[in-house]
Amino acid sequence: MRTWKWMLTAFLLVTLSAMAQQSADQSSTSSAVQANAAGSQTATTPAPTTQPAASQAANPAAGSASTAAPTTMDQVVDRSIVREHALMDMLKTRTPLVETYLQNLKSDQKLGPVPSEDHYFLGRLDLGEAVDRRDYLSKDESFEKNLLGGVSKLFKFEYKPMGFSWMIFADREDFDRGHYSFKYVRREFLGDVRCLVFDVTPKKDAGKGRFLGRIWVEDQDYNIVRLNGTYAPRPKNAMYFHMDSWRLNLIPGYWVPAYIYSEEGDFSYGAKDKMAFKAQSRIWGYDLKKGGKEDELTSLRVDSVKDETPSTTDASPLEAQRQWQQQAEDNVVERLQESGLVAPDGEVDKVLQTVVNNLIVTNNIDLPRPVRTRVMITSPLETFSVGNTIVVSRGLIDVLPDEASLAMVLSHELAHIVLGHNLGSKFAFNDRMLFSDESTYNNFGFRHNPDEETAADAKAMELLKNSPYAQKLDVPSLFLKELSERAPSLNALLTAHLGNSFTNDKGQLVRLSALATSGPALDANKLDQIAALPMGGRVKLNAWNDRVELTKSAPVAITSARDKMPFEVTPFFPRLSRLTSDGNTGNATSASNTAPSN
Ligand SMILES: [Zn+2]
Numbered sequence: 001m002r003t004w005k006w007m008l009t010a011f012l013l014v015t016l017s018a019m020a021q022q023s024a025d026q027s028s029t030s031s032a033v034q035a036n037a038a039g040s041q042t043a044t045t046p047a048p049t050t051q052p053a054a055s056q057a058a059n060p061a062a063g064s065a066s067t068a069a070p071t072t073m074d075q076v077v078d079r080s081i082v083r084e085h086a087l088m089d090m091l092k093t094r095t096p097l098v099e100t101y102l103q104n105l106k107s108d109q110k111l112g113p114v115p116s117e118d119h120y121f122l123g124r125l126d127l128g129e130a131v132d133r134r135d136y137l138s139k140d141e142s143f144e145k146n147l148l149g150g151v152s153k154l155f156k157f158e159y160k161p162m163g164f165s166w167m168i169f170a171d172r173e174d175f176d177r178g179h180y181s182f183k184y185v186r187r188e189f190l191g192d193v194r195c196l197v198f199d200v201t202p203k204k205d206a207g208k209g210r211f212l213g214r215i216w217v218e219d220q221d222y223n224i225v226r227l228n229g230t231y232a233p234r235p236k237n238a239m240y241f242h243m244d245s246w247r248l249n250l251i252p253g254y255w256v257p258a259y260i261y262s263e264e265g266d267f268s269y270g271a272k273d274k275m276a277f278k279a280q281s282r283i284w285g286y287d288l289k290k291g292g293k294e295d296e297l298t299s300l301r302v303d304s305v306k307d308e309t310p311s312t313t314d315a316s317p318l319e320a321q322r323q324w325q326q327q328a329e330d331n332v333v334e335r336l337q338e339s340g341l342v343a344p345d346g347e348v349d350k351v352l353q354t355v356v357n358n359l360i361v362t363n364n365i366d367l368p369r370p371v372r373t374r375v376m377i378t379s380p381l382e383t384f385s386v387g388n389t390i391v392v393s394r395g396l397i398d399v400l401p402d403e404a405s406l407a408m409v410l411s412h413e414l415a416h417i418v419l420g421h422n423l424g425s426k427f428a429f430n431d432r433m434l435f436s437d438e439s440t441y442n443n444f445g446f447r448h449n450p451d452e453e454t455a456a457d458a459k460a461m462e463l464l465k466n467s468p469y470a471q472k473l474d475v476p477s478l479f480l481k482e483l484s485e486r487a488p489s490l491n492a493l494l495t496a497h498l499g500n501s502f503t504n505d506k507g508q509l510v511r512l513s514a515l516a517t518s519g520p521a522l523d524a525n526k527l528d529q530i531a532a533l534p535m536g537g538r539v540k541l542n543a544w545n546d547r548v549e550l551t552k553s554a555p556v557a558i559t560s561a562r563d564k565m566p567f568e569v570t571p572f573f574p575r576l577s578r579l580t581s582d583g584n585t586g587n588a589t590s591a592s593n594t595a596p597s598n
Pocket of ligand 1: 452456500
């Protein structure tokens with residue numbers, strides 16, 4: 001029995017380390033992105049208004065034109081305009097989550113541009129008549145204030161989260177031939193999908209804040225699948241970011257906005273940029289409110305009159321206590337999934353579960369209830385446990401270099417469970433589940449006190465030393481060293497929202513610091529030493545139904561210390577493919593080791 005589990009471990013190790021580097025697509029196409037961004041620096045005199053004229057957006061989405069195949073590029077443009085309005089219409093009632101993680105950059109002689117500080121925003125988009133946003137983390141601001149890409153105060157740039165979500169659509173109000181000129185560029189494959197590429201420029205006097213850049217239109221239904229550019233002209237004292245916005249074919253007939261990459265700044269000699277940053281925005285939870293619950297109700301049947309659970313006796317006090325904890329655990333996990341913060345049980349959980357089982361079996365741990373694992377969809381590096389469920393954030397799984405590091409992360413939470421540091425039993429009361437999704441972070445919290453943290457760390461070391469990972473702790477140790485070194489500039493990434501952070505208020509590593517002080521020394525020049533991965537390299541998220549799975553990108557050779565980019569934001573380059581008839585999409589599954597042609 002045990003040996004079989006070990007073999008599965010070995011298999012996972014190969015899978016995980018195969019993904020230890022970035023996808024080939026990112027590097028091979030970034031030049032195209034840059035060239036285009038550089039080409040969109042046009043500026044003209046300010047025009048009268050930035051105010052969104054709500055509700056007058058024409059909606060010519062009637063499917064009349066969608067039968068005959070277009071024969072001219074003009075017809076393709078017309079069709080793509082119709083499809084863009086159809087998408088806006090379809091998403092009108094949706095309120096997906098949107099997360100932006102931003103790293104300000106400074107220049108490092110050896111490593112190139114590196115993060116100097118970071119910012120994190122998490123909110124919910126309302127895709128109604130105008131695009132609006134409610135924040136999970138701070139007090140909301142009015143739509144107008146959030147409208148601009150980044151309003152600069154006199155001394156300091158202030159990022160407006162809304163600015164990063166703008167390129168969900170090219171132009172929510174006036175995406176039509178009256179306001180824009182379209183120029184055909186070429187055909188190009190994005191992943192498996194053949195696209196027609198157009199440059200889009202606002203017409204003279206089209207007004208402020210119009211889309212300026214390039215669109216990729218797939219050649220079957222003529223939906224826009226990618227937008228790249230900025231908005232122009234920019235108002236005084238504000239600027240619009242450059243954005244690269246990707247959509248995925250997650251439901252039949254539509255390509256849903258999923259990723260937006262933003263970048264500003266120039267580190268070439270003599271450049272005078274005051275601001276340099278890279279930011280990733282992710283959108284998900286489009287289908288949250290539906291969630292299949294209505295179906296459940298309409299298909300309610302009465303065939304199971306009697307509860308068929310095996311227990312025939314009353315619960316003893318200890319059993320009652322355990323059932324109570326189970327109830328709290330179920331409530332919390334379900335509520336977090338409803339809020340769009342935790343992914344449904346899936347493929348990644350099986351990987352986490354296997355690693356947890358390796359720790360449990362080799363340590364002869366006997367628990368009354370099974371340990372379960374779930375993935376929190378957000379980027380900040382955090383873990384927590386509620387009852388016997390261990391939750392690990394997507395951002396953390398993304399940056400872990402190997403399976404032993406994953407075991408290191410899980411061992412700390414397993415230690416809490418083994419030591420009986422149970423938190424959150426108050427959530428067995430259902431009234432405590434009744435709050436708005438945006439206030440989840442104010443209503444939930446699973447932080448242990450410092451004594452319990454110290455005890456869990458000690459126990460975690462013990463668990464690891466008895467496990468199959470005992471001889472593989474060099475990499476986890478390097479991971480913690482890298483994290484420790486980068487911590488001062490990654491405050492937002494290291495701020496846990498529900499659990500304990502890896503670092504304290506001063507940015508010092510507190511989690512498993514004993515492991516961080518042992519093992520080999522961190523050396524950026526050693527190219528075979530991968531201590532931590534860039535953000536976003538491991539877990540793929542289905543923006544429509546929140547399911548997560550591991551990416552399958554092929555490893556790319558690291559040729560310099562600059563290629564390592566630990567904890568850093570990189571551009572998105574999802575491999576696009578069409579939804580297949582069985583409901584699977586290649587977007588979230590297929591390997592991304594083939595560079596786009598052309
Ligand atoms: Zn802890």
